[in-house]
Amino acid sequence: MSTRDLFTFSNRHFTIGVGITAAILVVTAIAGFVVLPFAQPWVRFANVWDAICSAAGVAQRAANVTTPDQPKRLSEVVLTSRTLSRPSQEAIGRGATLAQRCAICHGPTGISRADSPNLAGQYAAVIYKELHDFRSGARANAVMSPFAVNLTDEEIADLSNYYAYLPRLPAYHPTPQLPKPNIVIYGAPMRGIAPCGSCHGSLDNKTGSPWLEGQSEAYMKAQLQAFASSERRNDISQQMRNIARAMTSQEIEAAAAYYASQPPDIVKAVD
């Protein structure tokens, strides 16, 4: 018998091989697409075709699903690779002029004396996002919101680039460096808390997360509490709220005290 005769029904091996394979396929298909869908009493199908489509994974519109109300605005910031890339000297200069009005709280060199965040050398993406959120109302603060509400997109980008350009200076009242607490380097795996350091520096940094070294302890503590109580809600997909809710008050204090005690010049250079 030559290879040519292989694919004919007179070849016993061909007939048996193909027959058994096809039979198994047909039987399993009937079981998987018809019998088993109807064996689920909690699912109702209009007809057999409906059951087959469902088992095949055809995307179907879910009936009677109402979107939950969103009483407050969510963050709508979109960051692309071009948004903040390679700022010109003019843009940074414009940002410096605009920053005059920020200096009263955030300090003339971007280092605050008033428990506001230190902005000198903060990642541009972070400042960009927060200013947008203040402007849109996704984040609200009696002092900050009025400043942000009239800023244009270009002004926000310029301010972000200006502060990112400034050198990272020590905090106004530096304190002795504390050792890393567990919450910063280990998180709390059993409560679903990733280590603070895996996004905010110390271990790794993720886009959109600020570095925290040398920031005001009172400010960081207040923000964690605001996330925990859902008073602050401009974190995308509740990333920070889920973490802050699961943190104990001791952990909040330890994390805030640790980051406040670190010199900002240990932040990994990213630019």
Next chain:
Amino acid sequence: MLVNRKLILAHFWLAFAVFGIALTLGAWQMFIRSPIGTWLSNPELYYRSLTAHGTVMGYVFPTLVAMGFGYAISESALEQRLIGVRWAWTGFWLIVIGSVMAVIPIALGRASVLYTFYPPLIGNLFYYLGVVLVVVGSWIWVALMSINLRVWRKAHPGAAVPLAMFANVAGSYLWAWTAVGAALELLLQIIPVAAGLKNTIDAGLARVFFSWTLHAIVYFWLMPTYIAYYTIVPRAIGGRVYSDTMARISFILFLVVAMPIGMHHTFADPQVGAGFKFIHSAFTALVALPTLLTVFTICASVEIAARLRGGRGLFGWIGALPWDNPMMLALAFSFIMLGFGGAGGLINMSYQLDASIHNTQWITGHFHLIFGGAIVIMYFAIAYDLWPHLTGRELIDIRLIRTQLWLWFIGMIVTTFPWHWVGILGMPRRMAYFDFGDPAIAPQALSVTFSAIGGFVLLASGIMFIVILARGMRAPQIDAGAYRFALAVHQPTTVPVALNTHALWVALMIALTITNYGYPILNLATTAGTSVPAVYVGAQ
């Protein structure tokens, strides 16, 4: 007739060298996340190591073993010089270049995506290009195996293809087709994103493409082991293959049913329809068939050897087996691990049972027991058996070889059994760190500690293996004679064309891929709004 010994040795040495490195990384990983290690405080280093371990053990090491062994089979079973030696060296060097290209971004922390790629995670472009080169290099081997068999057939019209070569070519075809899934994932989904042409990826579709490769690749790893079961072990212990036909049927069954089953890896994936999951589950159950056929045939072949040595009685013959022969020892260990691993596999492929162990350490335990245990221990046996024929020198230290095999067996059991256990207790896999001080998981600390100790036993055994082979390069010269494969009780004179060629079974393999993967892939590819933003590893 082993002519191109240098080529085969180069494949084996590269395979075992990278195996040694990856094994060391594996032992370190076991240690660092166990209660006896001090936490590094940097999960990224762990994932870096894990990516290197998986990429080497999954793509580079078994592929090189299959290739080297394949060339050896082609020359010795067909008694014909290898055709396309230059191409074979090209394939080898492609793998060398690809491996180096992939390892550099991993070492720099730019490709900590694990060997299963996990989109939407995206690593450095050169990592993926390196993997592509490794696969392309191995496809050269696939082509060469096919060409060598074709030339032999022309010279021997109508003759039965030697079993070892028949199985070897079946394995190469299986690899050629199973690698297509990952190749499609890389070329259509991942590489455009890694190269910066796109910034979103259809992670669900990418996972389906990968499942095409992910399960059948295991049977590609398994092929050299099964070839050794059928064609080396009976000869080495003085027996005969019980049935040549049964062996051929096992290999063609692997070809047909190894492919359309990968979706049992996506049981928890919402983008795959439940009907397809069921079909894949049913076909996965069928894969047990060639394995059970093999276990039966090999036990019968071994019994023949025992009875020829004077074994009597229903079970009395077992004592008459040559237990001091490393090949016998390796076979027994491999079967025990295959038995436990296979039983675990039946649980993984059952939709409801899988739900309780999905993504837990059970899975890690399972594939280490099957691949690291049942399969790799036979890779050792293949190397020991081939070495004198490749080097022209004797492996003198049989005792050391036996100790090495024992240690590998014990190490693998001590590593994987507690792994399965903590998986049942719910310990997740792919975690860099566990806080064993937490009362919720404190009871698992002892099991994990045992597991880590097992890892070091494996490392010791792996080092011994490399030392034995290295010493074998300097041992006194001998004439090892021609390399021969086991004979069957009834040596085939004529074989039906269906069992002497692969065409019918390759056609069935492709047809089943189309029926079982065609619609889900088409459906996902044409559904709008299924892409998600890529997550770039190491990006700020």
